[in-house]
Amino acid sequence: QKEVEQNSGPLSVPEGAIASLNCTYSDRGSQSFFWYRQYSGKSPELIMSIYSNGDKEDGRFTAQLNKASQYVSLLIRDSQPSDSATYLCAVNKDSAAGNKLTFGGGTRVLVKP
Amino acid sequence: GAVVSQHPSRVICKSGTSVKIECRSLDFQATTMFWYRQFPKQSLMLMATSNEGSKATYEQGVEKDKFLINHASLTLSTLTVTSAHPEDSSFYICSATGTGFYYEQYFGPGTRLTVT
Numbered sequence: 553q554k555e556v557e558q559n560s561g562p563l564s565v566p567e568g569a570i571a572s573l574n575c576t577y578s579d580r581g582s583q584s585f586f587w588y589r590q591y592s593g594k595s596p597e598l599i600m601s602i603y604s605n606g607d608k609e610d611g612r613f614t615a616q617l618n619k620a621s622q623y624v625s626l627l628i629r630d631s632q633p634s635d636s637a638t639y640l641c642a643v644n645k646d647s648a649a650g651n652k653l654t655f656g657g658g659t660r661v662l663v664k665p
Numbered sequence: 666g667a668v669v670s671q672h673p674s675r676v677i678c679k680s681g682t683s684v685k686i687e688c689r690s691l692d693f694q695a696t697t698m699f700w701y702r703q704f705p706k707q708s709l710m711l712m713a714t715s716n717e718g719s720k721a722t723y724e725q726g727v728e729k730d731k732f733l734i735n736h737a738s739l740t741l742s743t744l745t746v747t748s749a750h751p752e753d754s755s756f757y758i759c760s761a762t763g764t765g766f767y768y769e770q771y772f773g774p775g776t777r778l779t780v781t
Binding site: 584586588594595596597598601603640642644650651652653655656657658 | 699708709762767772774
């Protein structure tokens with residue numbers, strides 16, 4: 553079992569719809585969770601951080617964390633063609649990991665006009 | 666968000682030569698910097714973690730004598746690929762985090778290395 557798992561996609565979403573991305577992690581001691589967006593040929597860009605159970609909203613993005621079920625999700629509302637990218641889920645496992653993040657393989661999102 | 670720069674953005678070198686890549690945190694002090702490598706259509710692979718003033722910690726399978734990392738100050742880390750070979754051609758990306766960042770990492774724009 554991978555430490556951080558994501559569906560590779562592509563997730564095809566009509567423009568204006570909600571894109572829903574899921575990520576599961578294996579280490580129950582994980583404390584910090586992040587979503588990064590990576591456009592083709594570019595480096596990752598941090599879009600959301602979440603540390604406690606529940607929802608966190610930032611503009612059109614909502615991150616949801618459920619530590620009991622060991623999953624974190626990202627919702628993109630009113631999806632735009634510019635949201636087409638690969639979304640990486642990252643987890644800081646525990647204090648033993650120091651500052652390291654473990655990344656999932658990424659979910660490719662395609663928003664069709 | 667915090668800003669991280671990388672230089673050069675692209676480099677082409679001949680097999681057997683060495684290449685140095687610089688990573689700078691522009692508006693914060695980076696207590697820890699990370700170096701990743703990414704091959705086409707694959708996810709990020711962490712190569713090493715470096716803290717200012719101390720030796721880098723390399724991930725399993727990464728040759729520390731081939732990938733030399735120096736983190737001489739709180740705003741600068743360098744990665745030197747020594748005796749580069751075509752299989753070292755890849756996208757090299759650094760990231761940095763600082764005190765109070767709660768493990769958030771901010772990435773540089775990356776360096777595309779091609780070894781001919």
